Amino acid sequence: MSPDPATNQDLWNEDLAPTSAAQRTWRWYHFAALWVGMVMCIPAYTLSASLIEAGMSAYQAVFTVFLANAIVLLPMLLIGHAGTKYGIPYAVLARAAFGTRGARLPALMRAIVACGWYGIQTWFGGSMIYTLLGVLAGHEIGGARLAGLGINGAQLLCFLAFWAIQFYFIVHGMDAIRKLETYTAPLKIAICFVLLGWVYQKAGGFGPLLDAPSQFVEGGKKAGQFWSTFWPSLTAMVGFWATLALNIPDFTRFARTQRDQILGQSVGLPVPMGLLAALAVIVTSATVVLYGKALWDPVDLASRMTGAAVLIALIVLLVDTVSVNLAANLVGPAYDFSALAPRRISYRTGGYITAGIALAMMPWKILESTQGYIFTWLIGYSALLGPIAGVLIIDYYLIRRTELAVDHLYKDDGIYGYRGGWNPAAIVAFVAGVLPNIPGFMNAAFPESFPDVGAAFKTLYTYAWFVGIAISAVVYGIMMKGRAAPALHPARSLD
Secondary structure (H helix, E strand, O other), X not given: OOOXXXXXXXXXXXXXXOOOHHHOOEOHHHHHHHHHHHHOOHHHHHHHHHHHHOOOOHHHHHHHHHHHHHHHHHHHHHHHHHHHHXXXXXXXXXXXXXXXXXXXXXXXXXXXHHHHHHHHHHHHHHHHHHHHHHHHHOOXXXXXXXXXXXXXXXXXXXXHHHHHHOHHHHHHHHHHHHHHHHHHHHHHHHHHHHHHHHHHHHHOOOOOHHHOOOOOOOOOOOOOOHHHHHXXXXXXXXXXXXXXXXXXXXXHOOEXXXXXXXXXXXHHOHHHHHHHHHHHHHHHHXXXXXXXXXXXXXXXXXXXXXXXXXXXHXXXXXXXXXXXXXXXXXXXXXXHHHHHOOOOOOHHHHHHHHHHHHHHOOXXXXXXXXXXXXXXXXXXXXXXXXXXXXXXXXXXXXXXXOOOOHHHHHOOOOOOOOEOOEOHHHHHHXXXXXXXXXXXXXXXXXXXXXXXXXXXXXXXXXXXXXXXXXXXXXXXXXXXXXXXXXXXXXXXXXX
C-alpha cells in the first residue's frame, strides 16, 4: 500500500500498512498449526506442575488449564476480527481507541511483556544446549556462578548462543515464521505420542500421580482451600496467553477470511493446551516410578534418557522453543516498537530491539520460584493487559460497530486524533482497570516491603485479569457513549 498524501509519516511505514490481497495467504490450518506450535512449549508443559504443586489433582489441573484457554479464546477471536477485516496490526488498531499518539502506551505495555517472555523462552533454549553439552561431556559443565548474574559462564554462553540462533528468523520475517510453525506442528504432535509410548513402556504404566487425590479434600494438607487456589491459578493461566489476545491482529491480518482465523484459532488453542497439560501430568506421573520423584522439567527428563534418545529429544525441544518464541514473543513487539517511531524503526529493527531488551531482563531471575512465576509474573502482567483488552473490545464492537476509517488511523488530524493524539477516555479507563490491582501486586512482588496490604486487595489481585478487563470496559463505555465519530469510509468485511 502506498501512503495517502495526507498520511503522517510518523504513523506509517510499509510494515504497519494494511495487508494487500496478495499478502493474505493464511488459511485455517495455518492458524491451527500456529497455535499447536505455540502451545507445545516448555512453559505450557510446566504449567501443570505449578497447579499440582499448589495442591490440585491431575484432573483438576488439566481442567483448569483447558478452562483458562477457552476463556482467553473469546477476546482472541474478538480482537482478531479487526486484523482480518482491515489488515492492520494491533499497534495500529489501538489508535482507534487510544488515539494516534496514545496508542503508543498499550503498544509499549504489550512490547515490554513480550520482551520478558522472549527472554524466558531464550533461557529455556539455552538451558537445553547447556544440558546437551553436559550429557555429551559426561558431567555438569560451567563451574562457579558469576557475581551479580547468579548463573555460571557456560550457562551464560549457551543462553547467548540460543539468542543468536533466532536472529535468522528476525531477518527473514513473518513468512519464515509461518513456514516454521506449519512444518514443525505435526512433528510436535508425533513426538508427544512417542513420549507417551516411551514412558508407558519404561514405567509399566502411567504412574501414581494420576490417582493421587487433591490436597483440598477433607483431611488433606489444604482442606477447604480449593477456591483460594483455583482463582489465582485460573487468572495466571489466562495471563499465559493474554499477550497474544491483544496482538493477535498481527497474525489475523494475513488471514484469507474471517472463517479461517476463527476456525483455526478455535481448533488450535483450547483443546491442544488441555491435551498438553494431560500429557505433562501423565509423563510426570510415570517419572515417579522411573526416577523416584516427579520430574516436571522436560529438559531434565530428556537429560536422563540414554543413547541417541537424549540427542533427539533435546533437538526437538530446541526446534520447539525457537518456533514458539518467534511466533508468540517476537512478532508482536516488533510491530509495537515499529509503531513507536515508524520512520526510524522497521519491523526488523523492532525485532532487534526485542531481542536486546530480553537479554537485559535476566529471565532466569523471573523463574527462580513457582510462586514468583505465577503470582508476580503471570498475574502481574495480566493486570496490565486485561484493561487494554477491555478498552479495545468495547471500542471496536460497541462504539465503532466494527467500522473503522482506516486512512484516519495514519493521520494526526483525522477522527482518531482526539486531543493531541490522545483519547482521555481510554487512558482513564486503562488506569481505572489497573489501579485496584496495584496493592495486591506490590504485596506479591515485594512482600517484605509491603506486608500490610489489606485482605480485600490481595483477594482482588487473584482475579486481576478479570477485574481489569471488566472495569476498563465499563468505564470506557460510559465515557465514550455517544462521542464516537463515525467511520467515514468503512472497509468491506472479509467473510
